[in-house]
Amino acid sequence: MKLSTDIYRSRRHTLMANLPDHTVAVIRSGELCTRNNDCDYEFRPHSSFYYLTGFAEPSAVLLILPTGESHLAVLPKDPEREQWDGFRYGMTGAINEFGMDGAVELDELDDLAFELLDGAQNIALLMDDEVMRDHALGWRDALAAKARAGVVAPQAVIDMSDEIHELRLIKDSAEIEIMEKAAQISVAAHIQAMKTVQPGMMEYQLEAELNYHFMKHGARVPAYNNIVASGSNACVLHYIKNDEQIEDGDLILIDAGGELGCYASDITRTFPANGKFSEPQAQLYQVVLDAYHAGLEQLRVGKPYDAFHNAAVEVLTDGLVKHGLLQGNVSELIESKAYRDFYMHNTGHWLGLDVHDCGRYKQNGQSRMLQAGMVVTLEPGLYVNPDNETVDAKWRGIGIRIEDDILIREDGPYVLTHGLAKEISEIEALMASR
Ligand SMILES: [Mn+2]
Structure with missing residues (x-):
């Protein structure tokens, strides 16, 4: 899923062009994380680091000069470690396969940083990365201590989160292609879940269908913890225990999406365990579906970000009144947020390398305008x-x-x-065809 090295190079150039002059950027891939004893979780690189490099090994650190010239500190080639833990690109791979202008082994990182930071005004990093922040301040202090030798230390450590996040917010065609593939893998997995479910199954047995189809089609991992919630478990928004028995008459809410090339997909469907909605289930389901369609209409270039949420809230509140779950005037119930007893989350979020992707939702205190290339989830609900x-x-x-x-x-x-x-009829037809 690695894109052409030109794409990553051009992202690094754009980033530097958007930062103040005389800035050196530094960002790391992250470290392996212990699960228990000597077992690690599978490594997954930091999204912004991966966006700029396509490099997926742990412990790597990228330094970018104001010109866009890029240097990567990597784990060294090591036949013995590679025998146990697998292939490493090493310095040659970083240059030849990832288009870096230079590469060093990790234990030469400090020397590389001293060389590249001498004379720079700012060190730019992700301010929420405390480890990198401490490291960068250490470099700055070490350079400052050499002032009498003519070294000029950077004056400031600055945050480049916004600059990277704004780049990541607008997806290019290569990203969109991967995201559609990820989405379609997840669609197939959800269809399989609807076709497989039977009252009496455990929730995790249905979850197994999702994981099987994600992996079988190339999404090695889910983009976030699968939610397979039967009956009233669906009212727990982040229910991930998935360990109860599915009963006849339950609705099942599945919120799950595969990750492909580090890009997330994020799908929720709610369907009856026995293949047929009861009347109250169908009535509330139709309200949520109407809210979905109302929201979708607002997802257009030039509309403010909050328009689709507001449209969905209006339909949901109207439906709650129509079916007698709330009493009163719809606009007053919206004003007083009475609907929040039944709808306590927002109607969507940015989607990309992270499932709750980066990018500001407001600009100058106002909801920002939608632009081509943004990807959002649309997810009304009632609980x-x-x-x-x-x-x-x-x-x-x-x-x-x-x-x-x-x-x-x-x-x-x-x-x-x-x-x-x-649609209710589509779901019931699909489940009847099992
Ligand atoms: Mn979502």
């Missing part, structure tokens, strides 16, 4: 707490969310997760 005694018993414990991944294009919203049933 009736099983203990909510203010509503008729027939509604209690129903949890519904419908979520797709939407690319903003000049010609309108494009559903990357296309081809996955969401």
Whole structure:
């Protein structure tokens, strides 16, 4: 899934062009993380580091000069370690395969930094990376101590998060292609889950179908912890235990998406375990589906970011009143946020290398305008707490969310997760065909 080295090089040049003059940028891939004893979690590089390099080994540190000239400190080639832990690109690979202008072994990182930072004004980094921040301040102090030898230490450590995040927010065609593939792998996995479910199964047995299809089609890992929630578990927004038995009459909410080439997909569907919605389930489901369609209409170039959320909230609140779960005037119930008892999350988020991707939602205190190349999720839902005694018993414990991944294009919203049933009749037909 590595893109052409020209793409990464041009991203590094653009980043430097957007930072103040005389700045050297530094960013790292991250370290292996212990699961237990001597077992590590599978390594997954930091998204912004990967965006700038396509390099997926742990412990790597990238330094970029104001001209865009790029140097990578990497784990050294080591036949014995590679015998145990697998292939490393080493310095030659960093230059030949990843288009770096220079490379050093990790233990020469400090010397490289001293050389490249001498005379620079700023060290730019991701301010939330405390390890890198401490390291960069250490470099600065060491250079400052050599002032009498003519060394000029950088004056400031600055945050480059915004500059990287704004680049990552607008997806290029290569990224969109990968994201659509990731989305379609996840669509196939969700279809399989709908076709496989039977009352009596455990939630994790259904989860196994998702993981099997993600991996079988090239998405080695889920982009986030799979949510497979039956019955009232669906009202727990981040339910990941997935260890209860699915019962006849339950709705099942699955929020799961595969990760491909480090890009996330993020899909939610809610469907009946026995293949047929009950009447109250269908009534609330239709409200959420109507909110989805109202939101989708707002996902257009030039609309403010919050328009699709507001449109969804209006439809959801209207539906809650229509079915008697809330009483009163719709606009007053929105104003007082009464709907939040049933709808407590936002209607979407940026999607990209991270499932909750980077990029500001507001500019100058106002919701920002949508632009072509942005990818958002659209995910209205309704959740009736099983203990909510203010509503008729027939509604209690129903949890519904419908979520797709939407690319903003000049010609309108494009559903990357296309081809996955969401109308009631479509879901029931798909499940009847099992
Ligand atoms: Mn989501």
